Amino acid sequence: MEEPLRRIRALHMVSTITVYQAYSHEIGLPAVRDGRFPAAWKPDRMTWIKPSFMWMMYRSGWGMKEGQETVLAVEITREGFEWALQHACLSRYERGLHPDRATWQRDLKHAPARVQWDPERDLHLRPLPHRSLQLGLSGEASARYADEWIVSIKHVTPLATEIYALVRDGELDSAARLLPQEQEYPASAELLTRLCPDRQSGHMNRSGFGGGSMR
Structure with a gap:
């Protein structure tokens, strides 16, 4: 069965x-x-969160x-994540999904969150045919993320280093076993239709979109 072009994949629990x-x-x-971002973290900047470890x-x-x-692996509430998705706008205009470019520009300007889909990566960091969600948070969404949604923050650089060493040594099976077990996130069909151009059009649109500076 062919992998859907756009699907939210993540490590997720009940809540x-x-x-x-x-x-x-x-x-x-x-x-x-501290389990929260320090003063050096700027809430007025757009911050990008990525459900995909790779x-x-x-x-x-x-x-x-x-x-x-x-x-950082930041565990947040599903309620908060879905609030962001519900208030998000696609980061690029898509004909057929948006009424017109002016409407999209207006929506993007006022949306506290934006969605991009970029190619998922394999263990060699090469692009795969399917795409991963990235969620940009600003304004109200950024503040809610930092102050309300965070459940825990874990340091996973040691895990990244361990996996990279295995990949470098050609131990791909061992590296793959250490990856977070990301599965399809149960987002509503209505939400995915609004955020996935291929679902809106009813066919697999292989043209990508997204880009820009992310942190």
């Missing part, structure tokens, strides 16, 4: 979902210690890129 971010030690280590590895270079040395 929580895990998302990933990477920061400098200045931000990441106090966040792990996309975070691609983005952070296995936690070795400058300013992304502390990879």
Whole structure:
């Protein structure tokens, strides 16, 4: 069976979902210690959360890129995650999904969250045919994320380092066994239709969208 082009895949429990971010030690280590972001974290900036562990590895270079040395697994409430999705706008205009470009631009300007779909990555960080969700939070969504939704924050850079070492040594099966067990997130059909162009059109649209600077 062919993998759906866009589907939310995540490590999730009954009431929580895990998302990933990477920061400098200045931000990441106090966040792990205190279970919340420190004053150095700027709530007025858009912050991107990623349910895909492998996309975070691609983005952070296995936690070795400058300013992304502390990879965080942030467990948040599913209620908060779904609030963000319900108030999100796609990051790029899609004909047939939005009434017109002006309407999309207006919605994007006022939305506290935005959705991008970018190619999922394999253990060699190569792009796969299907796409992973990234969720940008700003304004009210960013504040709610930092102040209300966080259940726990874990330091997973050691895990990233261990998996990378196995990949480097060609031990792909062992590396794969260490990956978080991400499964399809049970988002409503209505929500996915609004956020997935291929579901709106009724066919698998292989043209991608997204891009931009994310942290």
